């Protein structure tokens with residue numbers, strides 16, 4: 162896996178010792194000069210060996226033995242297969258083989274299909290019996306035209322890294338995997354517009370851009386396996402939305418295949434195009450319900466040559482808000498990420514990755530990761546230094562470190578990016594992707610924790626389903642990830658969480674999905690964030706594009 166920071170130059174102006182002395186504290190280098198941190202990538206957490214448990218503070222956290230994921234249809238028996246859809250027959254399979262003309266394109270063997278049927282959190286498992294792997298837009302068009310005619314339901318799938326069960330089948334839908342459509346078609350190094358296939362891996366695209374001095378305007382922990390088409394289909398937000406904005410702004414054009422096989426060519430590379438409805442916007446965040454994105458063009462910014470990362474410990478959420486306010490004020494145009502992690506989330510990462518050295522020695526209730534990126538290392542560093550001295554000196558921040566080189570930048574980021582995976586090490590996670598006005602944002606974690614504890618569901622041993630409740634996320638975007646780590650998925654726990662969490666959010670005019678989409682997980686809850694008129698309009702759009710309803714059925718619309 163390519164390092165997040167491989168192309169970044171850590172900024173430490175010559176002559177600086179690496180220690181920052183503020184009146185209220187001291188910022189140390191991440192490690193003493195000679196002792197390099199082992200840089201473990203975000204996607205390579207290994208399960209915690211049992212021996213580390215006894216020595217770690219929360220004794221409760223022995224990892225569970227993984228169990229076979231239950232079929233979604235069994236977990237949610239109220240879901241019924243839509244009888245309008247045809248069941249797959251040998252005639253259909255023969256047709257696809259002829260259409261796609263290659264063995265690699267038609268996957269029938271049960272063992273090979275398994276990974277396409279299940280999500281990475283082991284929460285959802287479908288019963289698909291055929292995976293199609295098109296190599297071109299024409300292939301996709303042929304597949305959908307036929308499926309529409311034959312009433313075969315379809316689930317488009319990218320890297321299958323989603324968090325809401327949107328990219329896996331529920332029953333026997335055919336999976337259309339975009340993995341073979343992975344070419345980069347063109348890049349304009351004057352304008353920064355990139356045209357590429359939907360199946361390109363995000364990190365590969367970013368590496369291609371890095372070699373040309375540019376950056377993909379989206380970054381997330383799953384970058385090594387997620388695909389750009391899936392990112393756009395789910396309107397992924399990620400770690401640098403604060404700097405580069407949402408995909409609704411940076412995607413310039415889309416080529417998509419509609420359910421009847423029509424190719425919608427809107428692969429514009431212009432920044433400005435005010436000619437009628439901006440139809441491509443409907444595909445951004447549609448989660449594969451109105452067509453399959455096959456190509457996209459995207460506006461890529463210049464890569465900043467100077468990047469700094471600081472990791473800070475704070476005593477309260479109120480102080481994290483103050484730090485954010487100060488960061489915006491003092492770092493302004495060079496601030497590229499402001500991430501929040503609670504103490505509990507960091508404990509879980511530590512337990513899952515006991516071999517790694519932690520950034521700060523002491524325990525803090527909250528941590529923030531701040532990244533700056535700009536074009537002038539000296540100037541950026543001075544700004545960051547002034548900011549850090551200010552927040553340390555004014556009792557906003559209790560302790561902190563600044564990365565000294567690219568390896569340390571990567572390592573500090575891994576304490577944030579590694580949370581989603583590490584939290585799942587005990588069996589499963591209930592995930593809520595919440596957007597709430599900042600003042601109230603973290604209280605949802607306290608309220609949910611209190612509720613589960615009062616119900617006697619949280620405990621140290623196997624008889625308790627819940628391991629812990631954690632909160633972390635993109636403070637810069639008022640987007641919190643509430644994660645409830647469990648030893649097993651459990652209806653009682655789920656009933657305590659839902660609709661409680663959604664009601665809590667609706668009361669505060671928040672959004673029940675800030676950046677992960679709705680998929681299957683939030684299918685029944687869309688009305689907590691959208692009124693009847695909006696849901697009605699969405700249904701009309703769905704019917705207009707997909708009158709037979711073959712595209713990603715049983716999901717949110």
Ligand SMILES: O=C(O)CC[C@@H](O)C(=O)O
Nearest residue numbers: 324382581592634642644
């Ligand atoms: O797993 C989650 O809840 C969040 C995943 C991702 O959006 C992140 O910000 O790390």
Ligand SMILES: [Zn+2]
Nearest residue numbers: 399635642676
């Ligand atoms: Zn996120």
